[in-house]
Amino acid sequence: MKDRAVQKFVIESKKGRSILNFRELFLYKDLLYFFVLRDITVLYKQTILGILWAILNPMFQMVVFSVIFGKLAAIPSDGIPYPIFTFSGILPFNYFSQSLSNASMSLVSTTGIFTKIYFPRILIPLTPILSKLADFLIAFLILIGMMFFYDIIPTVNVVFLPMLIFLMILTSMGIGMWLSSLAIQYRDVKFAIGFITSLLLYSAPVVFPASLIAEKAGYTVYLLYGLYPMAGVIEGFRASLLGRTPMPWDLILIGSISSVIIFFSGAYYFKRTERIFADVA
């Protein structure tokens, strides 16, 4: 408190200099905590099933995908039972798409707050990125249950799982910063977000294995496919937890590079445009 007393803020028309002001983020860590807490508490209020929805939603998806893509279309699944094959993709992807679409619309839906009070604007898209981790963790429990059911023991590569989760969060945040600052200026994003997420779903290796791409289109295309960070993340989840395929380090490496680029360009664009948010909101 005392150290803030002497702090001086200059409000001028110049653009922000640093990409992320960590010192300021640290000062507002309690606000971030309360924002995330609010998101989690409010989400299942006034529902009958409550937190069960976090389990039911991915379960239904798994059933539908297993019937349509596993049985009817008979898409190969690297020799893994199709339900757990697709669920290990649904798990990270659902986090990715939900946190991403919430983050994208976050600025638009909180104009009432940030046009009235100052706090680092970056907290707004950051909130869903963190709060959606709660659903992710709950759904993760189902995956563990299914692994028991199918008698699957995770490989030693499971130590890389936190890194994959981090990559997943970094990607969501990067795209979230891009889309949220675009959405506050151009509401077109609101209409586009629906097909963006379904495009991201069908291009991610959720219902099919990435190996299918290498098989059908060759290794170069497979590497290009790695530019989509979720390809490496999802295949990494499968390899480390289910162990039927080797760790796809090629996909993960390419995905990490593109994720870092998305993140820093997103942070830069967000920082560059944040001073006009209150004016255009």
Add this chain to the structure above:
Amino acid sequence: MSEYAVRVNDVSKAFLIGLKESRKETLGAELISWFRSPVKNFNNLKRLNTFEHSEESDDFFWALRNVSFDLKHGETLGIIGDNGAGKSTLLKIISRITNPTLGYAEVFGRASSLLEVGTGFNNELTGRENVYLNGAILGMTKSEINKKFDEIVAFSGVEKFIDTQIKKYSSGMKIRLAFSVASNIETELMIIDEVLSIGDTEFRKKSLSKMIQIAKSGTAIILVSHNMLPIQSMCKNTMHLEHGRIVNYGKTNEVVSSYLGNLNKDKTSQTWTLESSPSSESIKITKAEVLPVLNVPVIRAGDPFEFRFEFYNLIENEYDINITFHLSDEYENLVFIGSTALTGKKFNVSKGYISANCRIPANLLNHGKFTISKLFVLKGFENVIYDHSDLLVFEITGDVEYSPGKSGKIDGLLKPKLEWELTAGNN
């Protein structure tokens, strides 16, 4: 630590306003313009960013123009002005919500801005959860809120419902809770926009005295209000903004009275012809004036005076008319209601001219500016057939000595000459 809390240096802020768009004459041209509109829309949206171009342009609207001022720690500044004068924009710049197009502002120390009470209140959360959330939004840390929590809840008076979802609160309870959070922040600078005019009278008084207490504790305060009362009771200095520029800055009393003086130019008499009368179908006003009863040029405190209203009644059938007016002082406080209904008499009228005189007795009102803020004409007791706002503005000046050698303004709205009897020295 700097002696200043805020320094605003030559700040200007531009907004883009929509220019009239050219209308297409043919359907074909219209269709083409639809397909071309994405490009145009993109350019328009892009231009909303007023930082990229600082050149003068037709569709720029300068919400603030070359505003500079300093505020030291412990000082209080009021900002007044009509709607659209730039008051809120200035507060938003000092609050770091928006950036100036030109110039800069410096804020020393932690600032809290109350541009709205209850920012970020979430209906699904309980009162307790909202106190923490709102407190954090306003810049408090969790431990600071913990320390202040009991005080906040006690001030709001919603202790019993603190663990109830606030969607079950009445709007008054929400506002009280929100204000309690906001007023318990400890900062070096507090920026307040109109939030003192919320809640019921009781709570308004309570919040005003809380603000005065905060001001005394050494927090610098910038207060925007349309209500002069909080400005006059809290602020040493006041700034009057008009069209984005500072037109007057100085001691609160001087700035406020010159602002209000400009606002209500005296209007002691108004007349209309039957054609120009702003009246209704049923009755037309033709004249309204205020004049002294005695043969003096001005109305003095201590003198009787008269209101005269003239109407032309268009209703054929006879009816009982009721004429009522509100007399307000220059701060828009209602002083009294004058009404024919309060006389206990019936005033029966038929088609034609009506003249109504109302005499205000001597020794009733104090000095100052007064307004007939409302005039109502009713048919019977319920049926309003005509109403008029801000009909007359006049000043009670001059002076009648109330004691030999003593005259001038005393406190209070009224300056009545009361009947006194004193008994003394019987024992």
